[in-house]
Amino acid sequence: MITYRCDGCGKELEQHALRYTVEIEVKAAYDKMQVGLLDLVRDHRAEMLRLIERLKHRDPKEIEESVYKRIHLDLCPNCQRAFNKNPLRFHPEQGLPAGEVDIDSFLRSIGVVQGPDEEESPER
Ligand SMILES: [Zn+2]
Secondary structure (H helix, E strand, O other): OOOEEOOOOOOEEOOOOOOEEEEEEEEOOOOOOOOOHHHHHOOHHHHHHHHHHHHOOOOHHHHHHOOEEEEEEEEOHHHHHHHHHOHHHOOHHHOOOOOOOOHHHHHHHOOOOOOHHHOOOOOO
16 A cells, blocks of 8 residues: 655555655756857866866765756645645644635545545455
């Protein structure tokens, strides 16, 4: 049985429970390169060797993450609301103000999402 844990609040998400996924790509951004005459006559081999020497003692994972990192999060409905409100300063406790509609309960009530107690029986 596949179960998930909310990456926001740590709550275990039951099988078939409504959950959200967040995919984040953090990439180094570069401007378009313009090649001038000075770039053509530079000693590129020496520059590459200096760069390799500088990077030789650094953690390869740290170097990789300084260019590209992919983040995957599973969120419960409460944390999804908190994330949508403020993705950069996301805290699970910001999720469900009193009186707000609980989408998970609503979807269950109309049968879109199956609850754990409504699972199909294993016999055939
Ligand atoms: Zn959560």
